[in-house]
Amino acid sequence: MEIFDLTIHELHEKLKAKEVSSVEATRAMLDRIEAVDGQVNAYITVTPEQALVEAEAADKRIAAGDIAPLTGIPVGLKDIFITKGIRTTCGSRILENFVPPYDGTAVAKLKEQGAVIVGKLNQDEFAMGSSNESSYFGPVKNPWNLECTPGGSSGGSAAAIAARTATATLGTDTGGSIRQPASHCSCVGLKPTYGRVSRYGVIAYASSLDQVGPLTRDVTDAALLLGAVAGHDPKDSTSVNTPVPDYVAGLATGVKGLKIGLPKQYFIEGLDPDVKRAMDEAIALYKSLGAEMREVSLPHTEYAVATYYLIATAEASSNLARYDGVRFGHRAEDARGLKEMFAKTRAEGFGSEVKRRIMLGTYALSSGYYDAYYVKAQKVRTLIMQDFLNAFNEVDVLLTPIAPTPPFKIGEKLADPLQMYLSDIFTIPVNLAGTCGISIPAGFSAAGLPIGLQLIGKPFGEATILSTAYAFEKETQWHLKKAPL
Amino acid sequence: MKYQVVIGLEVHTQLTTNTKIFCGCSTRFGAEPNSQTCPVCLGFPGALPVLNKQVVENAIRAGLATNCSITQRNVFARKNYFYPDLPKGYQISQFDLPICQHGHLDIEVDGETKRIGITRIHMEEDAGKLVHADIPGVDDSCVDLNRACTPLLEIVSEPDMRSPDEAIAYLKKLHQIVMYLGICDGNLEEGSFRCDANVSLMPVGSTVFGTRAELKNINSFKFIKQAIEYEIERQAEILDDGGKVIQETRLFDPNTGTTRSMRGKEEAHDYRYFPDPDLVPVLIPDQWIEDVRATLPELPEAKRARYVAELGLPEYDAEVLVSSRELAQYYEETVARFPQAKTVSNWVMGEVSRALNEDNNRSITDCPVTPALLADMLKLMEKGTISGKIAKTVFDEMYKTGKAPEKIVEEKGLVQVSDTGAIEAMVDEVLNNNPAQVEQYRGGKETVFGFFVGQVMRASKGKANPAVVNELLLKKLKG
Ligand SMILES: [Zn+2]
Numbered sequence: 003m004e005i006f007d008l009t010i011h012e013l014h015e016k017l018k019a020k021e022v023s024s025v026e027a028t029r030a031m032l033d034r035i036e037a038v039d040g041q042v043n044a045y046i047t048v049t050p051e052q053a054l055v056e057a058e059a060a061d062k063r064i065a066a067g068d069i070a071p072l073t074g075i076p077v078g079l080k081d082i083f084i085t086k087g088i089r090t091t092c093g094s095r096i097l098e099n100f101v102p103p104y105d106g107t108a109v110a111k112l113k114e115q116g117a118v119i120v121g122k123l124n125q126d127e128f129a130m131g132s133s134n135e136s137s138y139f140g141p142v143k144n145p146w147n148l149e150c151t152p153g154g155s156s157g158g159s160a161a162a163i164a165a166r167t168a169t170a171t172l173g174t175d176t177g178g179s180i181r182q183p184a185s186h187c188s189c190v191g192l193k194p195t196y197g198r199v200s201r202y203g204v205i206a207y208a209s210s211l212d213q214v215g216p217l218t219r220d221v222t223d224a225a226l227l228l229g230a231v232a233g234h235d236p237k238d239s240t241s242v243n244t245p246v247p248d249y250v251a252g253l254a255t256g257v258k259g260l261k262i263g264l265p266k267q268y269f270i271e272g273l274d275p276d277v278k279r280a281m282d283e284a285i286a287l288y289k290s291l292g293a294e295m296r297e298v299s300l301p302h303t304e305y306a307v308a309t310y311y312l313i314a315t316a317e318a319s320s321n322l323a324r325y326d327g328v329r330f331g332h333r334a335e336d337a338r339g340l341k342e343m344f345a346k347t348r349a350e351g352f353g354s355e356v357k358r359r360i361m362l363g364t365y366a367l368s369s370g371y372y373d374a375y376y377v378k379a380q381k382v383r384t385l386i387m388q389d390f391l392n393a394f395n396e397v398d399v400l401l402t403p404i405a406p407t408p409p410f411k412i413g414e415k416l417a418d419p420l421q422m423y424l425s426d427i428f429t430i431p432v433n434l435a436g437t438c439g440i441s442i443p444a445g446f447s448a449a450g451l452p453i454g455l456q457l458i459g460k461p462f463g464e465a466t467i468l469s470t471a472y473a474f475e476k477e478t479q480w481h482l483k484k485a486p487l
Numbered sequence: 488m489k490y491q492v493v494i495g496l497e498v499h500t501q502l503t504t505n506t507k508i509f510c511g512c513s514t515r516f517g518a519e520p521n522s523q524t525c526p527v528c529l530g531f532p533g534a535l536p537v538l539n540k541q542v543v544e545n546a547i548r549a550g551l552a553t554n555c556s557i558t559q560r561n562v563f564a565r566k567n568y569f570y571p572d573l574p575k576g577y578q579i580s581q582f583d584l585p586i587c588q589h590g591h592l593d594i595e596v597d598g599e600t601k602r603i604g605i606t607r608i609h610m611e612e613d614a615g616k617l618v619h620a621d622i623p624g625v626d627d628s629c630v631d632l633n634r635a636c637t638p639l640l641e642i643v644s645e646p647d648m649r650s651p652d653e654a655i656a657y658l659k660k661l662h663q664i665v666m667y668l669g670i671c672d673g674n675l676e677e678g679s680f681r682c683d684a685n686v687s688l689m690p691v692g693s694t695v696f697g698t699r700a701e702l703k704n705i706n707s708f709k710f711i712k713q714a715i716e717y718e719i720e721r722q723a724e725i726l727d728d729g730g731k732v733i734q735e736t737r738l739f740d741p742n743t744g745t746t747r748s749m750r751g752k753e754e755a756h757d758y759r760y761f762p763d764p765d766l767v768p769v770l771i772p773d774q775w776i777e778d779v780r781a782t783l784p785e786l787p788e789a790k791r792a793r794y795v796a797e798l799g800l801p802e803y804d805a806e807v808l809v810s811s812r813e814l815a816q817y818y819e820e821t822v823a824r825f826p827q828a829k830t831v832s833n834w835v836m837g838e839v840s841r842a843l844n845e846d847n848n849r850s851i852t853d854c855p856v857t858p859a860l861l862a863d864m865l866k867l868m869e870k871g872t873i874s875g876k877i878a879k880t881v882f883d884e885m886y887k888t889g890k891a892p893e894k895i896v897e898e899k900g901l902v903q904v905s906d907t908g909a910i911e912a913m914v915d916e917v918l919n920n921n922p923a924q925v926e927q928y929r930g931g932k933e934t935v936f937g938f939f940v941g942q943v944m945r946a947s948k949g950k951a952n953p954a955v956v957n958e959l960l961l962k963k964l965k966g
Contacts, residue, residue: 102531202533320577320759326569328571328574329574
């Protein structure tokens with residue numbers, strides 16, 4: 003097995019036993035990127051020099067007997083994470099040459115552990131998209147089928163796992179942006195409870211929905227990586243001050259007696275037959291492991307997509323106002339006067355999906371429409387949260403599909419944004435409710451494309467969905483399959 | 488036609504916290520441009536605001552001091568607009584639920600007390616500053632973001648004022664209160680205390696307000712008065728000519744004493760306020776409010792009343808002494824050491840103020856004559872060691888050198904001569920040298936008496952005890 007095929011915990015063992023050095027692992031990863039990323043386009047920026055320096059430092063640390071779970075592990079970061087001294091584009095032309103002066107909290111925590119950052123990963127521009135086609139740096143190709151999208155917006159983060167060009171990656175999830183690409187690329191993607199991981203140093207798309215999470219090869223790695231970045235941060239007042247459990251230690255809890263809810267609104271007519279089959283098999287497996295299945299209802303599900311697009315775009319329209327050409331990033335050159343400079347800078351810097359959402363959000367917040375759209379959406383959001391809390395009075399975990407279909411072809415839904423928006427229908431409610439969800443590999447379609455399965459937990463119930471996912475992973479081989487690259 | 492002016496004021500007070508409202512940067516004025524900035528106040532991608540608790544505390548103080556009710560669940564909102572000195576493209580402020588509401592202040596104009604309503608006080612961050620470069624060939628503007636994200640309280644009055652004098656009285660009162668509370672340094676020139684005035688006219692007797700103009704960012708009491716006066720004239724002329732005042736924002740030009748249009752209402756922004764999702768609501772429990780209330784200083788109004796009632800000072804003295812917290816404190820510290828309220832008042836309002844004025848308007852807080860020194864000097868006077876006249880010399884010397892009054896008296900030999908023998912000799916000499924005047928006095932011209940006193944004092948180089956001089960002179964002349 004090649005070094006780049008290893009999981010975090012496997013590579014950790016080898017580093018600890020000094021069978022491999024971090025420099026070797028990092029070189030192997032950089033070579034792999036060199037070899038295959040041309041086909042996948044998962045990376046916007048690769049940082050070989052810096053990575054090797056960090057790897058050497060990690061090796062020294064290991065030699066001194068100081069090794070943490072992530073010490074010396076080559077990781078990739080969605081280009082939404084602010085990295086000191088490393089260009090951070092957020093997939094946008096407006097930040098094409100932006101080199102931040104600081105590290106965000108999640109990145110700082112990885113560095114503290116001695117993780118090696120090999121590069122910054124492609125994504126939908128400002129995390130707006132479900133297919134990674136809105137990146138200024140070109141679409142990411144799905145390693146399982148280069149004609150297909152890897153999903154979005156953390157498409158680069160998921161594709162890098164599938165292409166084995168990073169041992170693990172971090173992404174962000176606003177409406178499914180970790181779980182949906184994880185599903186499309188057959189890796190594990192976890193969206194933690196809102197407030198579990200600091201958002202400081204993560205470029206905001208929709209502040210009340212965004213959350214940082216891991217994308218990994220298996221559930222153990224997801225537990226490890228989440229543990230490394232979770233916790234209260236005084237720099238983010240929305241981060242929650244509750245203890246971080248040892249997620250890895252709790253993995254083998256098993257599912258005997260666990261009550262798993264099947265929300266009837268998620269198993270509807272029109273679900274792709276391959277997806278349906280994968281869900282049925284998963285349900286049967288969980289039953290055989292001693293879990294108890296119950297149908298539950300999340301009655302406001304049908305309003306989730308509309309609610310999401312009002313709240314997310316409203317916040318985005320405001321969050322993206324800072325990209326005005328005054329202090330950093332792209333500035334239009336031949337503008338006369340201030341207003342023209344603002345307008346031209348933004349017209350040139352933002353792509354069409356971002357502009358569409360800024361306009362939507364500006365409209366939703368404008369006077370005369372605020373109550374009808376934004377305020378109403380917030381009320382519906384409360385109802386959706388309540389749906390989940392009610393369901394969790396009956397069951398421990400919810401099991402649902404991640405996406406209505408397996409990965410689609412690049413360009414297939416570009417002309418129809420509404421159709422594209424509906425592809426997040428099963429993931430969005432989790433963000434609106436602020437709770438946690440995980441996507442794990444659960445099979446393949448007839449065409450050989452990955453299908454993921456979602457487990458949704460109570461607020462701060464990450465340990466439960468991880469152990470539930472782990473029980474499934476132990477009994478299946480899906481996560482071991484490698485994309486043909 | 489006769490018009491009634493209607494004035495409402497919005498005051499921005501910059502709070503004297505050490506750090507900014509949403510980050511740890513310093514709020515010091517006058518530093519190198521952009522030297523007091525960080526990713527948060529620069530509005531860099533990924534940076535998040537974290538509320539400075541001190542700001543909330545100061546807001547509660549302001550609210551309690553102006554008789555407001557305190558809102559216990561506070562939400563910050565974003566006010567969205569584009570401007571180069573606004574790094575995030577929005578200002579974090581409070582919108583529909585300000586921290587303080589429904590307060591009032593009583594002002595006094597021409598001996599009459601009037602109550603001015605305070606609509607609201609809210610917390611917000613300041614914007615940066617545009618600096619228009621004065622470099623030949625360069626027509627770019629520069630942005631200094633040191634001020635960005637410094638904490639402000641916006642204090643909005645009801646449109647209750649009916650004359651420029653009322654407006655100024657209200658402003659001065661508010662200024663005094665924020666200074667007393669220690670939450671604002673009150674520096675108008677540096678923009679720590681700045682005022683927007685909404686001015687409109689309506690026919691006398693009407694109850695319907697006219698269209699108002701908003702006068703922006705005026706930085707002295709004098710200019711505010713001028714700006715309002717000009718606005719009254721301008722609007723009256725328009726109305727007299729049958730025209731309509733348009734609602735607009737106007738700038739005051741101190742050079743011409745006039746206002747000019749800055750932007751009209753048609754350019755008014757839709758700020759698209761909505762709750763800031765990066766900040767959690769601030770909850771203020773009763774206990775917090777009570778804790779703050781317990782630390783409120785005695786405010787000027789209460790202080791003035793106490794000076795009159797307890798210390799027996801005249802209204803005028805009390806008013807002057809409480810005009811600033813520091814002056815009142817100086818006064819009180821001196822009285823604590825030398826409990827003759829009126830004597831101390833005379834000295835503080837007299838010599839102390841004069842000396843400070845002459846010394847480039849030096850602040851009372853760094854007056855070289857400390858309350859302790861002043862009290863010591865007054866004690867010497869009381870004991871008769873020095874005369875009132877010598878005291879002024881001693882005071883000037885203390886001001887110059889900071890030396891103790893006893894020391895000055897000793898070094899300069901300023902001790903008052905009360906020794907009857909020595910004074911008697913001088914009196915005799917004066918009477919002997921001026922027989923004509925003695926004749927006049929004895930002939931009934933008693934005004935000459937002052938001449939003899941002067942002569943004796945001159946002979947003693949001012950050191951003779953005037954009481955003793957008077958007594959001996961009378962005795963000798965009558966005798
Ligand atoms: Zn700062």
